[in-house]
Amino acid sequence: MNITREEIDHLAVLSNFSLSEKEKDSLGQDLENIIGYISQLDELDTEGVEPTYQVFEMENVWRKDEIMPQDANREELLALAPEAKDYQIKVPKVL
Amino acid sequence: MQIATREITAESLVKEALDKAEKYAEYNIFTYLDAEGALEKAKQIDAKIKNGEKVGKLAGVPFAIKDNFLAPMGKTTASSKILEPFKSPITATSVKKLEDEGAILIGRTNLDSFAHGSSTENSYFGPTLNSHDKTRVAGGSSGGSAVAVALDIVPFATGTDTGGSIRQPASFNGVYGFKPTYGTISRYGVVAMASSTDCIGFFAKSAEDIDLLMSIASGQDEKDMTTLPDYYNEEAVATESVSQSDSCTIGIIKDFDNEAVNLEVKAALNTKIAELKEKGHKIVELDMPTLKYALAVYYIVVPAEISSNLSRHDGIRYGYRNAEAKDLDEVYGKSRSDGFMPENKRRIMIGNFVLSSGFYDAYYLKAQQARTLIIKEYEKAFSECDFILTPVAPNPAFKLGEKVNDPVSMYLEDVMSVPINLAGLPGLAIPAGETKDGLPIGLQIIGPRRSDKKLLKFAAGMNTDVDTSMSTGVGADVNADANTNAGVDVSAKGEES
Numbered sequence: 001m002n003i004t005r006e007e008i009d010h011l012a013v014l015s016n017f018s019l020s021e022k023e024k025d026s027l028g029q030d031l032e033n034i035i036g037y038i039s040q041l042d043e044l045d046t047e048g049v050e051p052t053y054q055v056f057e058m059e060n061v062w063r064k065d066e067i068m069p070q071d072a073n074r075e076e077l078l079a080l081a082p083e084a085k086d087y088q089i090k091v092p093k094v095l
Numbered sequence: 096m097q098i099a100t101r102e103i104t105a106e107s108l109v110k111e112a113l114d115k116a117e118k119y120a121e122y123n124i125f126t127y128l129d130a131e132g133a134l135e136k137a138k139q140i141d142a143k144i145k146n147g148e149k150v151g152k153l154a155g156v157p158f159a160i161k162d163n164f165l166a167p168m169g170k171t172t173a174s175s176k177i178l179e180p181f182k183s184p185i186t187a188t189s190v191k192k193l194e195d196e197g198a199i200l201i202g203r204t205n206l207d208s209f210a211h212g213s214s215t216e217n218s219y220f221g222p223t224l225n226s227h228d229k230t231r232v233a234g235g236s237s238g239g240s241a242v243a244v245a246l247d248i249v250p251f252a253t254g255t256d257t258g259g260s261i262r263q264p265a266s267f268n269g270v271y272g273f274k275p276t277y278g279t280i281s282r283y284g285v286v287a288m289a290s291s292t293d294c295i296g297f298f299a300k301s302a303e304d305i306d307l308l309m310s311i312a313s314g315q316d317e318k319d320m321t322t323l324p325d326y327y328n329e330e331a332v333a334t335e336s337v338s339q340s341d342s343c344t345i346g347i348i349k350d351f352d353n354e355a356v357n358l359e360v361k362a363a364l365n366t367k368i369a370e371l372k373e374k375g376h377k378i379v380e381l382d383m384p385t386l387k388y389a390l391a392v393y394y395i396v397v398p399a400e401i402s403s404n405l406s407r408h409d410g411i412r413y414g415y416r417n418a419e420a421k422d423l424d425e426v427y428g429k430s431r432s433d434g435f436m437p438e439n440k441r442r443i444m445i446g447n448f449v450l451s452s453g454f455y456d457a458y459y460l461k462a463q464q465a466r467t468l469i470i471k472e473y474e475k476a477f478s479e480c481d482f483i484l485t486p487v488a489p490n491p492a493f494k495l496g497e498k499v500n501d502p503v504s505m506y507l508e509d510v511m512s513v514p515i516n517l518a519g520l521p522g523l524a525i526p527a528g529e530t531k532d533g534l535p536i537g538l539q540i541i542g543p544r545r546s547d548k549k550l551l552k553f554a555a556g557m558n559t560d561v562d563t564s565m566s567t568g569v570g571a572d573v574n575a576d577a578n579t580n581a582g583v584d585v586s587a588k589g590e591e592s
Contacts, residue, residue, distance in 0.1 A: 007448075014447040015402065016409070017440060018428035030441050033503045035448070038391045041461050044468070051463030052470060054291045055277050055519030057544070061320040068317070072184035080181065080413035091411060094423045 001039060003032050105137035105144075105155025105199065112157035112201050115248040122224045122246070124239045126162045127169035128202040133157065136199045152311065154197030159243050159252040162203035163210055163286040166190050173286045174218035175208040177408050177415045177434025187284025188316045189253065189295050196311050204239025204252060208436040209405065210260055210288045212236050213508045216499045217438045224495075226268045227534055231492040234264030237298070241268045244298040251299040251308060257288050258393050259487070259512025261296045262524035266487035266537020269526045272298050273305045273551070276544045277519030278323040280309075281316030289400035290321075292393075292516040302523065302554035309547060323545075332548050343553060345371055346381040346480035351511060356489045363527040363536040364486055371484075371557070381476045381483065385468045389514035392469065394506055395449050395462035396517070401439075402446025408434065441502060470518045473543075482553060483541040485511055487524045491534035512539070521547045523554050 008028045012019050019027065074087070083090040113130050140155045160166065163173045165183035172178045186194075194200065207217035215238025216222040223238040225231040226245035233242050237254030241264035244252050254261040256274035265272025273296045280295040287293065297308045314325035326332060347368065352361070368378055410416035410430030417429035435443070449458035476483060488508055498505040515522045520541055527538040542550040 008444075011444045011447050011451075014451065015440070015443045016406070016427040016431050017435075017443075018425070018432045019440075023432075023440075027437075027440060027444065030437075030502050031444060031448070033501075034394065034441065034445055034506075037503050037506070038395050038449075038458065038462075041388055041391045041395070041458075041465060044385070044388050044461075044465055046461055046464035046468065049464040049467050051460055052466045053463055055470070055517075056321045057278070057323065063317055071186070076184035080184075082180075082410065082414075082416035089412060092420060092422050092426060 001032065001035050003028050003035065105140040106134060108155055109133050109137040109157050109199055109201065112249055115246065116202065116243075119242075119246050119248065122226070122229070122233075122242055123221055124204055124223055124242050124246075124248070125159070125202045126172055126174060126205050126220055126239070129168050129200065132168060133199050133201040140197055140199070151196030151198075152307065153193060156198045156251070157201045157249050158193065158198050159202050159204050159240060159249050160187075160190055160200060161206055161210075161237050161240050161252070161254050163206060163255060164190050164203075164253055165284040165286070166200065168200055169203055171203075171286065172219070173209050174206045174220055175434060175436065175439070176219045177410075177430065178286070178413075179219070179415060181414050183284075185284055188281035188318060189312050190284070192312050193253075193308070201249065204237070204243055206239060206260075207236035207438065209286065209401075209439055210236040210255055210257060211401070211436070211438045211442055213259070213263060213505055214493070214495075214499065215239065215264070216495065217436050219436060222495055225492045225534075227529075228492065228532075230494060231534070232267070232495055232497075234267030234488075234492060236260040236264075237272075238264045240298050241265050241270060241272065244268075244270045244300065251297055251304060254296055254298055255285060255288070256294045256296050256516065257292050258397060258516050259509050261294075261298065262487045262522055262537070262539055263509070263512050265298055265524040266526075266539075267492040267535060269529070269535030269537070270298055270300060270524075271302060271305055271526070271554075272296065272524040272537075273309070273547075274515070274522050275309065275313070275327075275547050276323070276521045277516075278321050279327060279521075279547060280312045281314070281319040281322050283316055283318035287404040289397040290404060291400060292397065292519075294516070302525070302551045302558075305523070306548070306551040306555070309551065326545050327548055332545075335549065341556070342375050342377075343481040344377040344379055344479070346379050346476055346483040348383050348386065348483060348485050349380050350383050350386055351485050355507075355510070356486065357491065357530075359530045360486045360489065360491065360536055364484070364538060367484065367527055367538055374557075379480050381479065383472050383476060385465070385472045386514050388465050389469055389517055390506060390510045392462040392465045392517060393509070393513040394445070395458050396466065398442040398446035399450050399459055400446070401442045402444075402450065405435075405439065405443055410434070438502065466517050469514060473515075473518050473520060477543045481542070482546075482550060485539055485541070487512055487537040487539045491530050491536055515541050519544060521545075521550055523550055525554055525557070 081089040214232035215235040223233040240252035245268035261272040313327035420426040524537045
């Protein structure tokens with residue numbers, strides 16, 4: 001399958017990557033090879049087969065609606081942010 | 096397995112582990128070592144023992160964690176630039192359980208960035224070298240943990256296995272590596288890769304040691320709703336495991352016997368089959384024609400889940416942020432582009448491709464249907480046999496640089512390890528000799544869901560004539576120092592190797 005430059009650009013947007021032209025070239029080639037490989041699934045007849053999205057044997061695991069003790073407090077979590085001020089995470093201008 | 100008889104101390108064991116870590120620095124095994132903290136904890140354990148206080152089952156045993164397990168020790172980098180600054184305030188449930196039994200964490204081990212890879216070459220901190228040949232890869236993604244155990248730095252280490260990331264490096268380095276049934280060990284506090292296949296497991300030098308570690312780490316966790324009730328430690332399971340692992344039917348997958356498999360790997364499998372027959376086990380051949388599609392299914396499903404799980408790494412709340420970014424879009428774009436390795440980017444983009452409208456049905460949905468067929472094929476196989484025996488990988492450890500720029504040829508090394516992850520089955524990599532060039536060969540024993548205990552008992556029984564144990568526990572055994580490398584023996588077989 002041929003991956004166009006427009007498709008690479010679109011995937012970069014979906015992935016939130018700013019890629020250089022050189023990276024787009026090499027990723028484009030890699031993606032073509034990988035998609036070429038996974039496309040062999042076309043051979044397999046899956047007509048009418050139910051999909052399996054997960055292999056966990058249980059469903060709807062509930063717990064009591066109570067506040068649980070937490071492993072980290074507000075200060076510790078905010079300390080992880082690259083920039084924080086007045087108990088808030090700081091980011092560059094949005095608009 | 097406590098330090099009951101005081102021939103050795105926790106401090107001496109931890110010191111020995113740290114010395115060895117230093118000695119093997121060129122292998123690039125560790126992303127972080129905590130000598131000070133580990134020695135301090137060892138002294139506390141020794142003091143407890145001296146005062147006659149109760150200590151845990153792993154009292155004083157040094158261990159290492161793959162650097163995608165959260166703990167306040169050092170930084171949890173996942174061997175990536177984007178998490179390089181990330182100092183976790185919390186501890187993974189699995190790590191906490193081991194520490195609660197007295198095990199002493201000495202450091203963090205190298206991996207392919209975010210566990211994406213089969214060689215540990217995709218690490219932001221450079222590759223880990225193979226324990227048997229420094230020109231070859233350690234395997235991956237848990238390469239650092241495998242080499243740490245293979246070189247006897249620590250008696251056990253943790254790993255994660257999404258498509259073979261424990262079993263394959265175990266086989267490349269000649270140690271045991273176990274991936275349990277999906278949901279057996281809590282994943283709370285472990286960096287997520289692909290949630291429908293990620294599993295926590297262990298590297299060690301014997302099946303007995305892994306059994307002990309499983310008995311400690313298994314069980315339901317309120318903080319991970321995909322954990323099973325603790326079936327592993329049920330008394331009925333233990334009794335049944337011992338009585339039923341004596342004589343088993345072992346399935347061999349005919350479809351895996353093809354020209355892609357190295358001849359010495361085939362020979363190792365045949366030798367093991369002959370040994371099993373001699374011990375009275377029955378061998379049956381299995382037709383599993385859908386398994387050849389498992390790798391394609393894996394490289395659709397897993398990237399899809401990766402693209403979703405890794406979207407959280409955005410340079411906002413934690414981790415690396417590009418300092419030049421002028422607006423929010425640039426923060427995301429530049430931080431993620433700088434922060435991820437090429438393989439991370441390939442997988443995220445493939446994931447977004449297979450999930451995007453227009454391709455969803457042809458790839459993602461189709462793969463999940465194929466997954467159902469693969470699961471059914473295993474169910475049928477296990478109606479004919481107790482366990483399945485296959486190689487872990489088609490080849491022994493390959494050369495550094497040989498495949499790292501060719502993703503598809505790298506993925507093909509996973510062809511025998513990924514199928515069980517899609518079905519949630521347990522698998523144990525066991526050492527099975529070496530090639531004529533001295534490279535380890537590994538085989539894997541695969542069982543039905545929740546057969547983990549029986550599987551480990553069966554594996555332990557396979558090696559009754561060789562004492563491979565170098566086990567975990569600190570020094571219940573006074574012979575410990577004379578025993579194998581880590582100087583600790585819990586399984587107390589009493590035979591010296």
